[in-house]
Amino acid sequence: MTKLSIYRPPLWIAAGIAVGISSAFFLPVLFTAALTVLFCIVSLIMFVTGRVKKEFVLFSAGLFLGAMAATLYAALFPSGSYEGDIAGRITDASNCNSYGECTLVDGGYLLELDSLTVNGESVRGKASLYLPFYVRGDMDVGEYIHFTGSLTGAEFSAGEYDSLMGAKYGVYYTAAVSDYAFSLTPGKVTAVEQVRFAVRNALLDNCNGVTANFLFAMIFGDTSYLSYSVADSFRNTGTAHLFAVSGLHVALLFYACSALLNKIRMPKVIAFGIDCFILIGYSALCSFSPSVLRSAVMILVSVLCKMGFERYDALTAGGISASLLLLCAPYFLFDAGFLMSYGAVFGIIGTMKPVSNVLRKVLWRPLADGIAITISSNIGLLPFMFLYFGTVPLATIPVNLIVCPLTSLFYPFLLAATVLTTIIPQLGTLLTVAAVPTYYAIRFVQAAAEVSSAALNAAFSPLLCVYYYPLLACASTFSVAPSTIKKVCALLCLLIVVIACFVVVPV
Numbered sequence: 001m002t003k004l005s006i007y008r009p010p011l012w013i014a015a016g017i018a019v020g021i022s023s024a025f026f027l028p029v030l031f032t033a034a035l036t037v038l039f040c041i042v043s044l045i046m047f048v049t050g051r052v053k054k055e056f057v058l059f060s061a062g063l064f065l066g067a068m069a070a071t072l073y074a075a076l077f078p079s080g081s082y083e084g085d086i087a088g089r090i091t092d093a094s095n096c097n098s099y100g101e102c103t104l105v106d107g108g109y110l111l112e113l114d115s116l117t118v119n120g121e122s123v124r125g126k127a128s129l130y131l132p133f134y135v136r137g138d139m140d141v142g143e144y145i146h147f148t149g150s151l152t153g154a155e156f157s158a159g160e161y162d163s164l165m166g167a168k169y170g171v172y173y174t175a176a177v178s179d180y181a182f183s184l185t186p187g188k189v190t191a192v193e194q195v196r197f198a199v200r201n202a203l204l205d206n207c208n209g210v211t212a213n214f215l216f217a218m219i220f221g222d223t224s225y226l227s228y229s230v231a232d233s234f235r236n237t238g239t240a241h242l243f244a245v246s247g248l249h250v251a252l253l254f255y256a257c258s259a260l261l262n263k264i265r266m267p268k269v270i271a272f273g274i275d276c277f278i279l280i281g282y283s284a285l286c287s288f289s290p291s292v293l294r295s296a297v298m299i300l301v302s303v304l305c306k307m308g309f310e311r312y313d314a315l316t317a318g319g320i321s322a323s324l325l326l327l328c329a330p331y332f333l334f335d336a337g338f339l340m341s342y343g344a345v346f347g348i349i350g351t352m353k354p355v356s357n358v359l360r361k362v363l364w365r366p367l368a369d370g371i372a373i374t375i376s377s378n379i380g381l382l383p384f385m386f387l388y389f390g391t392v393p394l395a396t397i398p399v400n401l402i403v404c405p406l407t408s409l410f411y412p413f414l415l416a417a418t419v420l421t422t423i424i425p426q427l428g429t430l431l432t433v434a435a436v437p438t439y440y441a442i443r444f445v446q447a448a449a450e451v452s453s454a455a456l457n458a459a460f461s462p463l464l465c466v467y468y469y470p471l472l473a474c475a476s477t478f479s480v481a482p483s484t485i486k487k488v489c490a491l492l493c494l495l496i497v498v499i500a501c502f503v504v505v506p507v
Contacts, residue, residue, distance in 0.1 A: 010319025012055045016062020017069070017323055021330045024070035025158035036067050062323070070330040077156040078125045078172040085120075086175065087146045088113025088127060090139060092193040093169070095224075098200045100141035100189060108132045109139065112171060118151060125172035127151055135180055141197075142189035147182035151175050158334050167331040169287065192284050195422075196220065202421045206428040207435045214442055215435060218407075219418065221245040221286045230442065233449040235389075238378075238396030239403050245286050247295035247345070252412050253282060254299050268307055275303065290325065290338035294345075297321035314349045315478060318342065336388045340381055346469070347380020348373060350476030374400045379472070383465045386500060392456045399448050403441050410437045456501065468496050 023032040039060035046052045093112040095105040102109050109131040116123040129145075131137065139145065151173040157163045166172055189197075199219065203212035213225040223231060223243050234240045257278050261271040279296040286292045301317040322342060325332050332338040352372050359368035374397050378385075385392050417434035421427050474481050475489035 008313070008316050008319060009054070009058050010316050010323055012058035012319075013062035013065075014319045014322040014326070016059040016064075017066035017326045018062075018333055019059075020063040020066025020068075021070040021326060021333050023063075024067045025074070025330070029071075032067055032071075036064050039063050065327060066330070069327045073330045074156050077167070078123070079153040079155045081153070082118040082123065082151040082173075084118050084148070085146070086149055086151060087115075087117045087144055088129075088175070089115040089144050089187050090141050091126070092141045092189075092196060093224075094141065096141055098197060098204055100193070100197055102137075102139040102141070104133055109135065109137070111139070111145070113145065113175065114170075115144075116151070116173070123151065123173075125153075126170050127173035127175040128171050129175040129177070131177065131180060131182075135182075137182070137184070139184060141193060142187045144185045144187045145182050146185065147177040149175060149177040156331070158331060164331055164334055167329075168335060195285060196222075198422050199418060200225075202418060202425065202428070202431065203435075205425070206421060206431040208439070210442060211435050211439045215414065215418070215438060217243045218411075218438075219245070219249070219415070221289050221292070230446070233446045236393055236395075236449045237399040237445050238393040239399055239445055241340075241344075242403070242407060245289060245292050246341075247291070247298070248408060249411065249415075250279070250282065250292055250295040251299060253415065254279060254296075256412065256416075258303075272303060272307065276300065290332050290335055291341040293325055294318075294321050294338070294341050297324060314345070318345060318349075336384065340384045340388075343380040343384050344377040345380070346472075347376045347378070350376075350472065350478060351379050352376040353477050370405055371397070371401055374404065382497060383468045386497075387462065387465060390457060394456060395448055395451075399445060403445060406437055406441050410434065414438065461500075464496055464500055468493055471496070 020032075020036070023035060027035075039056075043057045043060045046057065090102065091112045091114050092100065094102055095110045096102045102111065111129040111131065112126055113129055114126045116125065116127055153173040154163065156167060200212070200216050203215050206212075207215065210227070210230060213227070214230065217223045217226055221243065226243070231240070231243075234242065254275060258271065258275055261274060266274070279300065283289075283292050283296055298314070298317040298321050301320055302312045305312040325338070355375050356369050356372035359371055362368075363371070378392075378396060382392065414431075414434045414437075417427070417431040421431040471489045471493050473479060475486045475493065479486060481489070
């Protein structure tokens with residue numbers, strides 16, 4: 001692990017995988033094949049001549065693996081059209097209330113179906129189905145809907161938002177019903193759906209609607225129940241990241257369970273197995289979002305290092321997690337949640353220390369560290385925020401400085417109260433009290449959004465990201481570059497942001 005901490009092979013492999021995936025998805029097949037073969041030949045020549053450059057060989061291996069993973073994924077992506085007698089189970093991703101009853105949205109029923117069959121034959125993936133309001137069907141999550149109609153699915157395209165979202169959630173098809181005639185048969189609600197419904201009911205029974213929906217989004221990353229006004233308030237103040245289940249949430253859950261297992265002196269191997277089960281279960285509850293998976297893999301790497309008495313290195317763990325996730329799901333490379341999760345982590349571990357050192361000269365140490373985390377994470381997030389949203393609210397740092405410590409401090413109590421109340425409803429008062437800080441945090445964010453809507457706008461292209469992050473890596477604390485070079489790279493990063501604010505750079 002010492003060598004991994006110095007050379008960090010997973011980072012080079014992850015970089016190669018990213019390039020391989022991009023080439024396979026956006027460049028002609030022959031060009032991608034030629035590029036991969038070229039890198040492999042150069043690596044082979046290095047071995048023959050005895051002048052091996054580890055970084056180049058690792059990058060070449062990643063390039064090959066990434067290109068293969070992307071090509072295989074695109075080839076196996078479910079697509080095509082089916083017609084006939086179709087059946088599917090209604091999932092909790094459909095628009096429904098906390099009891100699993102499907103409800104109207106925008107004048108109709110918006111359903112998600114899994115366990116699809118067409119003329120009795122199974123079809124991989126899920127489908128979305130829209131039924132107009134006049135159907136008036138009493139549909140519940142878990143029931144099977146049967147109809148005569150069609151399933152239509154397009155081939156995967158990394159450049160199309162709908163295709164990426166379909167890949168992320170496994171919804172590959174759009175279903176259509178002939179004459180809107182259908183029938184329902186009983187089915188089962190999955191264990192994951194039962195847990196999510198139980199938690200949401202516990203929150204709604206003991207908190208007001210706005211707070212309950214916010215807490216549900218905070219625990220599971222599901223924003224479908226948030227009102228537009230609340231969601232906009234958090235976006236306009238740069239605090240929308242609270243909706244995404246972050247590494248902090250996963251780490252708190254994991255280490256709380258680990259502490260309990262250590263307290264009862266559970267053997268390390270068995271405890272590790274239980275910890276893995278908990279992480280997998282929580283990831284399933286959060287629909288296997290990229291930020292949760294990233295955090296889970298990095299935590300498991302940390303635990304394995306401790307079990308083997310090896311040094312843990314955050315960059316190495318990040319490279320390992322990125323490599324594994326991209327090989328399993330190549331489309332993650334173009335997912336905003338995936339990129340922003342790694343961008344924030346990269347910014348924190350690479351720039352927090354120097355930022356904190358500067359702030360400690362004039363501020364109280366805990367306050368300086370809190371501000372440093374906010375600033376450093378935004379340094380890592382800045383290009384992606386411009387790329388996907390075109391703006392960064394100027395209220396981001398002051399609002400995050402107040403809201404983030406507040407939510408982080410009370411989240412463990414809130415999570416414990418939610419779990420206990422879900423299991424023992426009589427403890428609802430505990431959840432009501434634990435949710436009070438969240439209620440005031442929401443009110444504060446809404447007030448801040450009304451006071452200031454000023455934002456920094458920029459036209460940031462993917463091309464600028466390609467320049468920004470290598471320069472940021474060179475300027476970071478884990479770079480071995482001389483101090484002068486680091487300062488120049490930091491200034492160039494700032495220059496890129498300034499250019500993006502005034503000049504539109506094409507892709």
